[in-house]
Amino acid sequence: MSGAGGQVAVAAREVRRHFGALAAVDGISLSVKQGEIFGLVGPDGAGKTTLMRMLAGVLRPDEGEIVLDGVDVLADPEAAKARLSYMPQRFGLYEDLSVDENIFFYAELFGVERKARKTRAAELLDAAGMTPFRRRLAGQLSGGMKQKLGLVCALIHTPTVLLLDEPTTGVDPVSRREFWGILYSLRESGVTILLSTAYMDEAERCSRLALMHEGRVHDCDTPARLKQAMPGVLFAVTAPDPRAVRAALQDAPGVLGALLMGDRVNLRADSAARAPELAARLHERGVAYGDIAQVEPGIEDVFVALTGAGAA
Amino acid sequence: MFERIRVMLMKEFLELKRDPWAIFRLVAPLVIQLFIYGYAATFTVNHVSTVVLDLDRSQASRDLISHFPATGRFEIVDNVTSQQSLNRDIDTGTAVAGIIIHAEFAKKLLNGQSAPLEVVVDGTNSNTALIALGYVSQIVTIFQADYANALGVSSGAAPGAVSVSLQERPWFNAGLEDRWFFIPGVIGTLALMQVVSLTAFAVVREREMGTLEQIMVSPISRVEFILGKTVPFFIIGLADVALVTVLGAAWFHVPFVGSPFVLLFGSSLFLLAAIGLGLLLSTASRTQQQAFALNFFLVNPLFILSGFAFPISAMPAALQWFTFINPLRYFIVILRAVFLKGVGFAVLWPDFLGLALLAGVMLGVSVLRFQKSLD
DSSP: OOOOTTSEEEEEEEEEEEETTEEEEEEEEEEEETTOEEEEEOOTTSSHHHHHHHHTTSSOOSEEEEEETTEETTTOHHHHHHHEEEEOSSOOOOTTSBHHHHHHHHHHHTTOOHHHHHHHHHHHHHHTTOGGGTTSBGGGSOHHHHHHHHHHHHHTTOOSEEEEESTTTTOOHHHHHHHHHHHHHHHHTTOEEEEEESOHHHHHTSSEEEEEETTEEEEEEOHHHHHHHSSSEEEEEEOSSHHHHHHHHTTSTTEEEEEEETTEEEEEESOGGGHHHHHHHHHHHTOOOSEEEEEOOOHHHHHHHHHOOOOO | OHHHHHHHHHHHHHHHHHOTTHHHHHHHHHHHHHHHHHHHOOOOOOOEEEEEEESSOOHHHHHHHHHHHHTSSEEEEEEESSHHHHHHHHHHTSOSEEEEEOTTHHHHHHTTOOOOEEEEEOTTSHHHHHHHHHHHHHHHHHHHHHHHHHHTOGGGOOTTOOOOOOOOOOSSOTTOOHHHHHHHHHHHHHHHHHHHHHHHHHHHHHHHHTHHHHHHTSSOOHHHHHHHHHHHHHHHHHHHHHHHHHHHHHTSOOOOOSOHHHHHHHHHHHHHHHHHHHHHHHHTOSSHHHHHHHHHHHHHHHHHTTTSSSOGGGSOHHHHHHHTTOHHHHHHHHHHIIIIIOOOHHHHHHHHHHHHHHHHHHHHHHHHHHHHTTO
C-alpha cells in the first residue's frame, strides 16, 4: 500500500484529445486521492469514456500529463498497466470460456502467481456471489453477472487504481447493489476507484464528483458541497400536468431553471421567499397543481444548475 | 514473454475446442474443395453434342462423319437436312458443334481437289469451342491419312514433298493430366483462403467482443498478442497443406517427386504472408461483416492473378505487375515445381525470395497498422 489517505493516486493535468474537429476532452485537470471513489458525471458525449481511456493508457492524449500511482502513464504505460485496471462499458469476456477460465486467462496475462490467483479468485467470486457459477460459460451469464465477472477479472491482479466506465449500465438493481458492495470493500482496502456514471443515485454514493460537460470539468467536489454550491433554492411542484406548470413558471421573476421530473417540476429560484409568488402565478394562469415544497437538490439538479445543460 | 504467448495459445485452443463445429469447419471445406477440383476442374472436352448436315451423302462423307464419335470427343445428337435445322439446334443449345459436308465432297476428293468441310461451333464458351476445333482438325488429319492410304496414294507422294513428323513429349506430366496441373495449385489456393479469413475474423472478433481493448490494458505487448493470435493459424495452415498434399498424392495419384523440406519451407513463408494479409484485413475492419466483405473482394483477384488457372504470361502487362505482390503466384510456382519437377532452392530461389519479401512487408505493415487501429 502506497501510503496514507492524503496521497494523490490519479493526477491529470490539462489533458486534451481531439477526434477530427471535435474536442472530446478539452483541457481536463483532475486529482483523485488514494482510497477515494471518484465519480465522473455527465451526459453521453461529455468525454467521460475518452478521459477514462487516456487514464488507462489505451489512448494517447494530444496534450497533457497523466500520473497514476506515481507512474507517468504516457512515459511508461507498461508500468502503469500493472497498477491499474480498466473496465470499459462492456467488459470483454470470452463467451466460450467458463467463469474460471476467463479469470485464469486474465490472471495469467497479468502474471499473477498460481497460488495468489486461487485465493484471490475465491475471495472475489465469493464477494460477487458467483461461487456457484464458476464452471458456467461466460456467454450464459446474465448481464449483471457478466459485469460482476468483468470486475472479478479486472481485480484479479490486485490493482491500486480501478477505472470503471459506466460499470452498472444495464445491470439490474440487485446486482448493482452487490456491485457497489464490492466497490466499498475495495475502498476499505485502499484501492482508488474512478468511475463514470449516468445514474444520479450512483453519483451520490461517490466521495467526490466531477461534473463533466462538453469535454470539460465544470465543478469538482463532494456531492454534499456541490449541492450547497448550487445557486438558489429548489422547489418541487407536483401537478397533474407538469408541462403546464413549467410553461407557466419558467419565465417568472426569480426563477433560474425548471426541470421536468415525471409527476413534478423541479424549480430553481433565487430565494425561498418566492414560494407564495409562484403559487399566485399558477392560480392566475389557472394551472392546476398539488403542492409547492422546498426540497433538497439532487445531483441532477446541481448538474443542470452548474453546467447550464440538459434542461429537459 | 513466452508465458503470455503461451496463455494466449491456451486460450485460442480452448476456444477452438469449445466450438463443436471447429474441426468440421476447418477440414470439410478443404476436403470438399479438393475433391471438386480433382474431379471437376479439367480443360478436357468430351462428348461434345454435335449436329450433322450431310449434303453429299456419299461413302466418303459418311466415312468422315463416323470418325467424329469414334474418338469419344464428339457425340452426334442430330442429323439434319437443312442449314436452318442445324442453326436451330445450335441456337437452342441442342448441339454445341455442327458439321456441314457440302455436296460433291466425295467427287472433289476423288479429283484431288480441296473438299471443304464446314464446322460451326457455339462460341459462347470460347474455351470449349477452341478445344473442340482443335479436335476437329486432328480428326480431319487422321481422315486424310486414312483416305490417302486407302487410295494407295501414299507411295506416290509428289516428288520432293518432305514429310515432317511431330513427336510430342511433354515433360513432367507426360500424360498431360489436368489433375496434375490443378491439385498442387489447389493446395495454395485453399490454404490462402482459409488462413487469411481465419486470421482476419479471429482478430476482428476480439475487437467486436471488446476483449481486444481489455487485453491492451494488460501488460501483454502488441507483438505478443499478434503472435499468440496467429501461431494457431500458422499451425492450421501447415496442417492444411499436409492434408491436401497427402490426399492429392494418395487419392488422385499426383506424383510428388520433390523434397518435402522445400515444400515445408515454401509453405511457411507463404503462410506468414497469408497471416500478414489477414491481419491487414482485420485492421481495416471494425466488424466481422466488414472483414467478410473485404475478404471476398480480395480473394478472387488473388486467385485469378496467381497463375492457378490462367497463364500470367497471357495477361496485360499492368496486371502482370500486380501478380508480383500476390503471394499465391510464388507459392503456386513452388508447389508445381516441388510436386512435378522435383527441383529445389537452386532453381526456385527467386520465388522464395519474392515470398519472403512479401511476408516481411505484409507482417510489418500489418503490425504497424494494428497499433494505430487500436486508438
